[in-house]
Amino acid sequence: MSLGLMPTRALLNDINPHLINFYQWLQRGLKTTIKMEKREDLYYQYRDRFNELVGPLGKADSKEAAELFYYLNRTGYNGLCRFNQSGEFNVPFGRYKRINYVRDFTPYQETLIRWEFTSGDFQEVETCPTDFIYADPPYDVEFTQYAKEDFGWDDQVRLAQWLAQHEGPVVLSNQATPRVVELYEELGFKLRFLKAPRRISCTGDRTEVDEILATRNC
Numbered sequence: 001m002s003l004g005l006m007p008t009r010a011l012l013n014d015i016n017p018h019l020i021n022f023y024q025w026l027q028r029g030l031k032t033t034i035k036m037e038k039r040e041d042l043y044y045q046y047r048d049r050f051n052e053l054v055g056p057l058g059k060a061d062s063k064e065a066a067e068l069f070y071y072l073n074r075t076g077y078n079g080l081c082r083f084n085q086s087g088e089f090n091v092p093f094g095r096y097k098r099i100n101y102v103r104d105f106t107p108y109q110e111t112l113i114r115w116e117f118t119s120g121d122f123q124e125v126e127t128c129p130t131d132f133i134y135a136d137p138p139y140d141v142e143f144t145q146y147a148k149e150d151f152g153w154d155d156q157v158r159l160a161q162w163l164a165q166h167e168g169p170v171v172l173s174n175q176a177t178p179r180v181v182e183l184y185e186e187l188g189f190k191l192r193f194l195k196a197p198r199r200i201s202c203t204g205d206r207t208e209v210d211e212i213l214a215t216r217n218c
Contacts, residue, residue, distance in 0.1 A: 189214040
């Protein structure tokens with residue numbers, strides 16, 4: 001979901017360090033140099049290489065890792081980003097008729113130049129009382145392993161309580177499961193319900209889902 005925000009300055013945090021590494025390379029004016037083709041053999045070759053870089057080789061912050069992360073996300077099954085508990089990317093090859101790969105990301109550099117990207121737990125993010133916070137956690141569904149670290153129900157509750165303590169404006173989006181609705185209602189959030197299309201699904205299901213926008217101090 002996009003809120004259509006284009007701030008001059010922003011702090012963006014995600015638990016997945018490989019996503020953050022990709023954005024940090026966009027700030028530097030990323031131009032990819034690796035071969036990008038929709039080939040199953042190339043995909044698994046690149047997946048193995050990526051897992052070597054982020055694992056035993058210790059080069060998770062490299063340009064090559066950023067390029068491979070982009071390729072794998074564009075080429076993998078149904079646009080999934082999934083890691084096992086060992087931190088290895090394990091999405092299988094996707095089935096697409098055609099993939100348009102971007103080779104030159106320099107047009108994004110001007111927009112992102114004053115943005116800051118960090119990776120870690122949301123409670124580690126330093127905020128000011130007047131900051132606007134938008135939170136987009138993993139859906140409250142069975143699959144939440146978008147990074148090595150899982151994001152379970154205890155984390156959903158911890159996030160909601162952390163957001164409720166913030167003095168400035170807060171907006172959160174999540175799937176409108178009964179327990180998510182109850183959680184944010186009890187914490188005094190205003191809820192807006194809407195239908196949201198699924199862009200990514202491990203089953204390929206594109207059925208619209210019920211989603212909420214939970215707001216405070218807005």
